[in-house]
Amino acid sequence: MVRHDDSLFFKRESKRSYLDKPVDPDALQRIYEKIRWSPSNSNNQPWRFVFVRKDDAHHQAFIEALPLGNQWAGEAPMLIAVCGRRDDDYVREDNPVEYYQFDCGIATMSLLLAAVEEGLMAHPMAGYDAPKVKGALEIPDDFEVLCVVSLGYKGPIESLDEHTRKKDESPRTRKPREKVICEGLWKF
Ligand SMILES: Cc1cc2nc3c(=O)[nH]c(=O)nc-3n(C[C@H](O)[C@H](O)[C@H](O)COP(=O)(O)O)c2cc1C
Numbered sequence: 001m002v003r004h005d006d007s008l009f010f011k012r013e014s015k016r017s018y019l020d021k022p023v024d025p026d027a028l029q030r031i032y033e034k035i036r037w038s039p040s041n042s043n044n045q046p047w048r049f050v051f052v053r054k055d056d057a058h059h060q061a062f063i064e065a066l067p068l069g070n071q072w073a074g075e076a077p078m079l080i081a082v083c084g085r086r087d088d089d090y091v092r093e094d095n096p097v098e099y100y101q102f103d104c105g106i107a108t109m110s111l112l113l114a115a116v117e118e119g120l121m122a123h124p125m126a127g128y129d130a131p132k133v134k135g136a137l138e139i140p141d142d143f144e145v146l147c148v149v150s151l152g153y154k155g156p157i158e159s160l161d162e163h164t165r166k167k168d169e170s171p172r173t174r175k176p177r178e179k180v181i182c183e184g185l186w187k188f
Contacts, residue, residue, distance in 0.1 A: 008113045014123040018150070031111060035049060035107050035114065044089065049111070052078065053077065062081075065128050073123065075159075081145050105147075108146075125147065128148045
């Protein structure tokens with residue numbers, strides 16, 4: 001197996017415990033820049049990232065938009081709303097893909113990997129009440145909340161409640177390579 005454990009790609013993980021330590025401001029600026037330089041269809045750069053610190057006035061309303069199963073994210077020093085809107089898309093007549101969503105996904109991966117580079121952990125989430133997030137952060141109606149991400153320094157598993165700890169203890173798995181990647185003709 002070709003796997004380089006010192007690579008950012010393999011160090012990245014979605015765990016749920018965070019240290020009570022603010023994100024280094026210089027690290028944050030470097031992360032912002034890496035997000036900004038993500039690729040996008042027609043260079044539309046449709047992403048909008050709203051970073052919310054734990055001590056921000058809007059943080060409480062933000063975590064109230066998360067279901068019970070994602071409440072652990074309220075302990076992260078930062079929560080991020082990844083937003084995009086259809087109007088910023090360029091939809092090709094020969095290809096109906098919604099590239100604004102795809103592009104926001106790419107930019108989110110930039111965030112996830114940039115976080116690892118800074119010794120941080122970023123955990124993406126689809127579990128949130130989108131209208132509540134929009135209300136909490138005053139996100140305009142024409143934007144969608146495509147993802148929520150927690151960001152901070154990884155903490156000890158012992159600080160999690162039992163249910164959340166079990167999730168973090170479960171092994172990270174992937175489909176076998178031949179189920180997702182082939183060479184030449186379609187072989188799945
Ligand atoms: C779009 C998206 C939505 C996710 N939603 C949640 C979520 O709501 N709650 C959660 O705990 N993890 C969530 N995850 C994390 C995944 O469970 C995790 O990425 C997956 O199990 C693979 O583990 P890894 O990131 O450690 O490699 C989400 C990940 C992605 C990319």
